[in-house]
Amino acid sequence: MKEIVINPITRLEGHGKIVLVLDDAGNCKKGYLQVPEIRGFEKFAEGRHAEDMPQITSRICGVCPFAHHMASTKALDDLFKVEPPTAAKKVREVAYNIFMLEDHALHVYFLGGPDFIVGPTAPKAERNILGVIAKVGKEVGLKVITMRKKLRKTNEMIAGRTIHPVLGLPGGVSRPISSGEAQEIKKLADESLDFALFTLKTFKDIVLSKKEYVDLITSDAYTHRTYYMGLVDEKNKVNFYDGKIRVVSPSGKEFARFDVHDYPENVSEHVEPWTYVKFPFLKKVGWKGFVDGEDSGIMSVAPLARLNASDGMATPQAQEAYEEMFKTLGGKPVHHTLANHWARTIEMIYAAERFKELANDPEITNPNTRNLPTAVPRVGIGVVEAPRGTLIHQYETDDRGVIKKANLLVATQHNSARMALSVDKAARSLIKGGKIDDGMLNMVEMAFRAYDPCHGCGTHTLPGSMPFMIYVYGENGALIETVKRNLP
């Protein structure tokens, strides 16, 4: 028996380390995705001022700080029992949709996208943003870079900073948007929508036009029948900022629809001794190990899951794209992990359209953006849809608003079980007869890069493919061979 360790040394403290176990025939019999990192935010949150949590928890991730900032801020509204003024809610949602758009764009063009846009078989050196530029043209490439820069600058204007924002306070936001700023925002909103639509078009032209890609997307290696979870509005349309949590079964039936306050009755976390990450699952179905299907509580979140868990998009052009996707991929729910890329571009359109609606809403310049809390704090729960899925913050405090206990259900974590499945399945279906080649390994890697996992963003690599170092060990644990993947 052999053991293969794939160590994505893009970050030594882990964020995904793969161990493949081969039987004597050299077929992969098990693949493990390990997360060997823990930073303990839940612990050191204790003793801190509750109102500081939006800024403290944003430090969990510098790529999606807005997600934690916003979930935390909403938890504070709930904790201090204070309703923000409508203007404040809209300001938050503007910033949040700008963020979703910009973060998705990062993934589509810089991270996951290159696999398709440049092509999985293309030379590694090209499988990055530069490759993308080469493929789609320089002006397009610059368009992407400048678009992203504009979006981030705008969020800096609204939220003080774009990495680790300071906007959120219980009962509102720290500053209103001036009418001057609103003008710029309007302009940007129009550009953003064009950009999002352009992105979908590019994705279609380059990916969906090629049969082999579509086959790849729909291939069994990348398919799991799991539950899907996401936030929906009262019409069961996708919403990033607020709503009820909806869960649909592998067969697409509504399994649960609950307020975030009821999450403890619906979600539990399973612990494995070989990884620091916990595995959330549907409490009412139960933990049945790393298997999919109706009887396994394993669920999935993030773009595809959100689309599966909803009845559509709240904006017209996103809705159109939504219908097209499900039509093409054979109806709801879609179980193909790689369809996340497509779903992501659809969500970009929604984010842009929603952004535009809000940008044209005169309310966003209303100077009244704060209500001061008066209630004695006790417990507060907040939820948002992070780019990488449903994100929940819960705080319990003393009368002075000092955190006694904190619980954070991080988006990527909700996917961790399904990701483990994906890696295991991909490895088992791809690695046979002890033959390991680079292409296979990229396939294995694609299996979980599609989730855009963010265990501290370990897989965000510009080259668009994660460099691997592979060690093949013999039964006795002796190193037999090492394979390097795209090292200079």
Place this chain on the structure above:
Amino acid sequence: MEKPKIAMYWCASCGGCEEATVDLAEKILDLTSLADIVFWPVALDFKEEDVEKLPDGSITASLINGGVRMTEHEHMVKLLRKKSKIVVAYGACSAWGGVPGLLNLYGEEELFSRVYREIPTVENPEKVTPQRSIKVDDVELKLPDVLPRLLPIDRVIEVDYYVPGCPPTPEVTWKAVEALLSGTLPPKGSVIGASEKSLCDECPLNETKPDKVLIQDLKRPHQVIPDPEKCLLTQGMLCLGPATRGGCQALCVKARMPCTGCFGPLDRVTDYGAKAASFVASIVDFQDEESIEKVMDRLPDPVGTFYRYTLASSSLGGRARRNKT
């Protein structure tokens, strides 16, 4: 002539510092034209051994972000030190431990029992916790060791320069890069890219201060709607700008939120939290113990407030740990 070689490496960080460098946007291309980036985990890849192979001191400058949390970090920064002429602590975490340094207030055991047992949603009847090494169907799976305390990198290796911020702004980053490439550098141990003065110097509200800055009350951000035209500190908000290095151009204050100190202390300050606490206590305008204590009661978590980013680099480094004697 040969281009200078630059390496960038991340320890226990959130990725914000990487995003910050990505936010250099088109400037990244300028950078690549000025220097060879020989090592940048988000961009390129090296395995430890490949770094080993480099001749000692062959890297012009290594920019390291994130604190030292796991054994691998310790090993890696030592290696980079050996291979680099200049080591730069980039960002709050590597300079002073940053926000994750707050875990130094707790022990590892407290952490594990909270995360894997106490949290109500955890369903863990067998009280399983992650193991350094465990056999799963006769394969040994290993997890890296967590150090008892998170350390700023200068507690593990010698650091030549510091770039402050959580994260450093693109402007600060670029200034620092220029300084490194120009070769005209301040004395070892200096901060580069940021200001020599505290934030007030560049804060638009500094001139609104009265002659005497005194406060009768401390207000937490959610307890007050500040007048945006007046210095936040003089309105009783705990703005740490006076104790914090400038360079960010007062981003938070412009968003009407007090400075929380992410640019850290100035050159002559050895313990940021103690210094910040000192100036705040000094301006509490009461002389009798009772009134003073009343004001202090308004701030239940002074440690988390004054040491938000610098606990790991403070005199005590965290909750006092006694030598086993």
Place this chain on the structure above:
Amino acid sequence: MTEEPRVGVFVCHCGMNIASTVDVKKVVEYARTLPNVADAKEYVFMCSAPGQDLIKEDVKKCNLNRVVVAACSPGMHEATFRASIVEAGLNPYLLEMANIREQCSWVQLDKQKATEVAKDLIRMAVAKARLLEPLEELRVGVEPTSLVLGGGVAGLRASLDLAERGYKLHLVEKLPTLGGKAARLGKLAHVDIRGADLVGSLTRAAASNSNIRIHVNSELVDLEGSVGTFKAKIRTAPRFVDEKCTLCGECFRVCPIEVPNEYEFGVSKRKAIYLPFKEAYPPIPVIDPEACTRCGECVKVCEPGAVFLDQKGTEVDVAAGAITLATGFEPYEPPEGEYGYKRSEKVLTLFQLERLLDEDGPTGGELKLGGSTPRSLAFIMCVGSLGTTEKAHPYCSRMCCASSLKNMLRIKDRYPETEIYAIYKDIRTYGRGDEELYEKTAERLVKYVRFEESPKVNLHSDKVDIEVYDTTLQEDLLIPVDAVVLAVGMSPSADMDKVRAIVKTGCSPEGFIREAHLKLRPVEAPADGIFLAGSVTSPKNIVESVMAGGASAAKVATLFANKEVRIEPIIAEATEEICSGCAICIAMCPYGAITRKEKGEKMVAKVDKALCKACGTCVAACPSGAMQQSGFKDIQVMAQVAALTERRGG
């Protein structure tokens, strides 16, 4: 500081004083092992001539650039050893002392432990000495001219005592006349002269002294600089009448305007053009600009043409080395209705009574209230003092008891039949001769009623009833009298805060000016060059005010005699390259020594070297470390701390 420190350690036996409990040999050997220590020596008496020579020679021989002397307390011999290293060519501030006698050998018994303490203290001293820097002593020349604010007894005494020592001074009085409150009292206790006459002797002397320049009708409006080099701006309001005036009195006659006469505490009226009182100095009438309607009648009748209705005020800048504050007090003004005050002419204050009993007063000394002389009178004491009412001050006003007793006796002399009640909380006749007054009143059958709960005064058309619980008889009394005298105390003068703001000095909890030290420096303000006379610091009677005036003059003279002020250079300074002008330090300074000055378009803190007293409070508060105190810089103290143990100090 580029040169490598070479520290010499000199350990003193002090005969057996140190050597008997500290193993000096061991200590010296240990000192030699410390970093940067070039040489260590011991001697039986370091402070003796040979001991000092030992140091001087060693400084030269081993070219030492820092010296640590481990001996007695710096209080004893720091100056001595500083002098000797200066002779050896070193800056005096390159000396650090380790106090191993008072704080070690004399307080320890166990020789081994004492030796350990000595070693530690020396290690710490060496650690600090390494980082010592040469400092230059600051000297500021003193302008031998003084500025005295306030022309009452205290101010006059201060001025005369200084002028008689040959120093020039400006005497500034806010009112149009010198004399203050004392000039408006009737016959004084113990001495058989009127207040006006008492003060008159002082004003005449001041007026005829060429060293004194008198500015009446004038105020200090701006002050710059510090001890030795003040620049003061004095504004003089127009008087509208000049010295051509012959005091014929025609103008008073024709002036149609009448207002209450403040110089008589409102018991009489005066015209808009008036002479404050007979003995007023200067003896020139003045026009009250608020009251005057500019009708011009006075101009018409003025033969010598001394009246000028369009006269303007003037401003003059004067240089002064010292300032004496003698701005006095205000009588406590009871709120309307308190004890019936202002509700009836039968209720008057002690000061008003003084005017009525003064032969030169409005009634020529006749005690007449609304035409009739009261047959019975009640003095309510401690009005506005001892917290007797809500508005009352917590303190005792010191002069009201004696003054009331004096007046009771005057009334008894003049109207022996008058029935007098003294309703008091406490009688404090501490002054010389005052106790006799008290006994005399008893002999003259003044009835004493003691209260805790302040009495109630009920006004009736014909009489006044006083309800009071007598704590001696332990019963409620109802005392019907014809009139009530309120023995009001002293309040800080009305424009006290204005003056304090200009001279930048702190106030006591009672609102008077705070002394540098309550007991040891009672006539000096915390800020150098500011001196205090009379009731600016607390209620005082005439004797005490005069004493304070003289004392302050002595202090000013001492300052002037030295010709310059030496400033210990261990003062604070802000490094402009680091200071962000955050202003935290400014409120820390009790001396107003720190200001924010614009440097370019940026602000930085600036310390006035002459004002800084070297407490270092601003340094500990300075959030950026820009502010540092010479001789006690952060790095210097930190080095001393780090050397607590050998862990890092070794």
Place this chain on the structure above:
Amino acid sequence: MSEQFEPKIALFACNWCTYAAMDLAGTSRMKYPPNFRVIKVMCSGRVDPQFILEAFRDGADGVLVAGCHPGDCHYTEGNYKALRRMALLKRMLETLGIEKERLRLEWISAAEAARFVKVAHEMVEQIKALGPLQLSVQVRV
């Protein structure tokens, strides 16, 4: 160590009061425990909380800050600033795991030699009861 624990206590003494009081204790040949290491400052208002944490880091088992009685400060109000800073620092020390008894603020006038001796005995006893601090701290390499 076999011998009985002798705590080391850093004493920040105001030049005008406590330092003088200690000299007086000396000239009056009073006796007190050998545990104090004096660092003279001109005023308790000069004592920067940084000094105190540094002292604990560098091996002090306790820190005593001593200044003039309220109202008697040689510099009128430096001691009040010390009072404010110590009040806040004490709270921080508790979170940082250092017993608050290890930091003590006392008002001791120049005349109160006996009072100093009393405080000295008290504090040494308290700290002996608490035992050594002996922090393990990483310093910059």
